Amino acid sequence: MRHDPHKLIEGCLLAGRAMFASAAYIYIRGEFYNEASNLQQAIDEAYKAGLIGKNACGSGYDFDVYVHRGAGAYICGEETALIESLEGKQGKPRLKPPFPADTGLFGCPTTVTNVETVAAAPTILRRGGSWFASFGAPRNAGTKLFAISGHVNNPCTVEEEMSIPLRELIERHCGGVRGGWDNLLAIIPGGSSVPLLPKDICSTVLMDFDSLRDAQSGLGTAAVIVMDKSTDVVQAIARLASFYRHESCGQCTPCREGSRWLDLMMARFVKGDASVTEIDQILEITKEMEGHTICALADAAAWPVQGLIRHFRPELESRLQGAKIGSHVHSNAKYRPEQTIATA
Numbered sequence: 001m002r003h004d005p006h007k008l009i010e011g012c013l014l015a016g017r018a019m020f021a022s023a024a025y026i027y028i029r030g031e032f033y034n035e036a037s038n039l040q041q042a043i044d045e046a047y048k049a050g051l052i053g054k055n056a057c058g059s060g061y062d063f064d065v066y067v068h069r070g071a072g073a074y075i076c077g078e079e080t081a082l083i084e085s086l087e088g089k090q091g092k093p094r095l096k097p098p099f100p101a102d103t104g105l106f107g108c109p110t111t112v113t114n115v116e117t118v119a120a121a122p123t124i125l126r127r128g129g130s131w132f133a134s135f136g137a138p139r140n141a142g143t144k145l146f147a148i149s150g151h152v153n154n155p156c157t158v159e160e161e162m163s164i165p166l167r168e169l170i171e172r173h174c175g176g177v178r179g180g181w182d183n184l185l186a187i188i189p190g191g192s193s194v195p196l197l198p199k200d201i202c203s204t205v206l207m208d209f210d211s212l213r214d215a216q217s218g219l220g221t222a223a224v225i226v227m228d229k230s231t232d233v234v235q236a237i238a239r240l241a242s243f244y245r246h247e248s249c250g251q252c253t254p255c256r257e258g259s260r261w262l263d264l265m266m267a268r269f270v271k272g273d274a275s276v277t278e279i280d281q282i283l284e285i286t287k288e289m290e291g292h293t294i295c296a297l298a299d300a301a302a303w304p305v306q307g308l309i310r311h312f313r314p315e316l317e318s319r320l321q322g323a324k325i326g327s328h329v330h331s332n333a334k335y336r337p338e339q340t341i342a343t344a
Helices: 005-019 035-046 081-085 115-125 129-133 166-174 209-214 233-247 252-271 280-287 296-331 337-343
Strands: 023-028 064-069 141-152 156-161 183-187 223-228
Touching: 005 023, 005 035, 005 115, 023 081, 035 064, 064 129, 115 129, 141 166, 156 166, 166 223, 183 233, 183 296, 233 252, 233 296, 252 280, 252 296, 280 296
Parallel strands: 023 064, 141 223
Antiparallel strands: 141 156, 183 223
């Protein structure tokens, strides 16, 4: 959208014509001002050239493209919440069915898809589906945009083939982990909503849906977050818990209340104020959140905590036990964990 917006516009036109759609709405975060400006300029150029609008490309087909800037709500990444926002309502997910393909934007049949998918359509049509499928593995074919950040020497966003080894992806495009691979602690392979993976798994896992699922994580948005050994992994996951509490729309009780308790309890883990038995309590909360809400935001809030407990439980236990030992040194300490939970 920043550097080649016409590719996205062409993809919208092709996808629209394939479905006989009359318009495309490109929903973009309000914070991405430059991207929205460049995209709107490209749309204006396309209208002027007769590529979109009335009689698009001289085909007799009418097709309009609009840019809509959101207000930054994470929940509007969910397709029905996005539609609600486009209609001028609060960005809250709808119950399904009906699905957007039946009743979507303004009551019309609607396809909601990622701009990455739409932008790939022109190249696939020019080169052929077999060319695109030649990348990656049979069940995970094609290419993917990987946004790599965190403790790497050269953070970047790069298009690579699916099923590339995670270690190779980082070393080829980012110059490796800061301080070398041996300094790696963990990696979140698919954005904040998927469980982290420790170093030993990261050394062999492939960046595709099947491999990451088998590793009890997921590809998600392919936003790779690298954490070296200087990272306080408990603090890192606590920040994610705080984020999801803030971004919950509050419509579903398991998400609204569950994300609140995850945030409160993770904050206590960071300080070392919790007891070891509360690790199982917070794990039980995440299980109650999974699969019990309209959208997957509750799952997204639960999975990072589950990944922390799955792979770093010994570190978490030693942190809490060490804090308890230290608390006994101070005879004037009058802290009761159950009181903090009850009154938070």
